[in-house]
Amino acid sequence: MRQSLPRVPKDRIAVLIGAKGSTKKELEEAAGCERIIIDSDSGEIDVIWPDVGEYDPVKAMKLPDVIKAVGRGMAPSRAVQLLQDDWFFEMVDLRDHVGKRSNQQRRIRGRIIGSEGKIRKMIEFHTNTEISIYKSTVVLVGEGLGLSNARQAIEMLASGSEHGTVLKYLERERKKFRMESVSLDYIEVKNDDNTTGSEFSNLVPGLSDVAKRRNRRMKASQVDPENEEEVTEMMILAEDEEISWEEE
Numbered sequence: 488m489r490q491s492l493p494r495v496p497k498d499r500i501a502v503l504i505g506a507k508g509s510t511k512k513e514l515e516e517a518a519g520c521e522r523i524i525i526d527s528d529s530g531e532i533d534v535i536w537p538d539v540g541e542y543d544p545v546k547a548m549k550l551p552d553v554i555k556a557v558g559r560g561m562a563p564s565r566a567v568q569l570l571q572d573d574w575f576f577e578m579v580d581l582r583d584h585v586g587k588r589s590n591q592q593r594r595i596r597g598r599i600i601g602s603e604g605k606i607r608k609m610i611e612f613h614t615n616t617e618i619s620i621y622k623s624t625v626v627l628v629g630e631g632l633g634l635s636n637a638r639q640a641i642e643m644l645a646s647g648s649e650h651g652t653v654l655k656y657l658e659r660e661r662k663k664f665r666m667e668s669v670s671l672d673y674i675e676v677k678n679d680d681n682t683t684g685s686e687f688s689n690l691v692p693g694l695s696d697v698a699k700r701r702n703r704r705m706k707a708s709q710v711d712p713e714n715e716e717e718v719t720e721m722m723i724l725a726e727d728e729e730i731s732w733e734e735e
Contacts, residue, residue: 488539492523492532492551495558500527503557510563514553517567518546530558545572552576556628560621568617569628577638579625584645592623598644599625606650610640613657636660 495503504511504525511523519542524533532554536542549569556566556576568574585591599620600607607618614637616629627637636657643653 488536490534490536490547490550492534492554493558494530494532495554497530499558499560500525500530503532503554503563505563514550514563514567517570518550518553519543520547520550546570552628556619556626559619559624559626561617561619561626561628565617565619566628573630574628575631575634577627577634579627579638579641579645581623581625581645584642595645596620598650599641601650606644606653609654610637610657613654613661614640632664 502510503514504527505513511525515521515523518534519537521535521537524535526532534550536547552575553563553566553569555578556569557563559578569576581592581595585595598606599618601609607620610616611618614629614633616627616633616637618637618641619626625641627634627641629637640653640657643656644650
């Protein structure tokens with residue numbers, strides 16, 4: 488099967504191919520496809536998949552996002568994580584926040600990156616995501632909740648929020664997530680009443696036998712006298728039962 492993938496900018500074609508085609512080969516192996524065909528002039532990409540049933544359809548669905556992430560500035564080694572089932576792709580267009588003015592886009596890119604890349608690294612740390620900034624776009628890959636929080640942080644910065652406000656938001660969300668995770672770890676399944684009663688009766692000598700006899704009497708009182716099988720089963724003596732005869 489032949490599938491067309493998103494076209495990549497010309498300045499990203501060499502990155503996608505890699506030295507002597509090494510990156511392209513690694514992507515082919517990770518995705519499980521037969522071959523990735525890259526037009527080095529136009530940037531158009533096609534992929535050849537094996538016959539149906541011989542490849543992972545989820546990876547076939549996710550590979551276009553991997554190519555799109557690489558085309559938007561992300562290193563292939565980071566973008567390939569999108570092939571995991573629980574990792575997803577998000578892209579924020581800075582033009583939606585500051586318009587087409589290049590100087591404003593440059594200013595917002597600087598705010599998102601921060602001095603020596605510290606702000607971007609902090610966002611990645613708090614959300615467990617990978618972030619790439621390329622021209623007017625910000626590409627994010629990661630897991631569900633963390634990815635959502637990272638996108639919110641990027642949009643807050645693009646809309647003019649202070650770095651401190653954004654970092655406090657991320658710290659609060661991360662702490663909330665950790666608390667919820669700890670709470671889930673301590674959830675215990677309650678035993679039913681019979682199990683609890685059995686455990687308690689074992690603490691008092693003889694109480695367990697009394698409870699067994701009581702349960703048998705209750706069961707016997709519910710027997711249908713017209714049902715021969717139930718009557719026969721009820722008449723069978725347990726190990727701790729006996730019949731005594733007395734004359735009046």
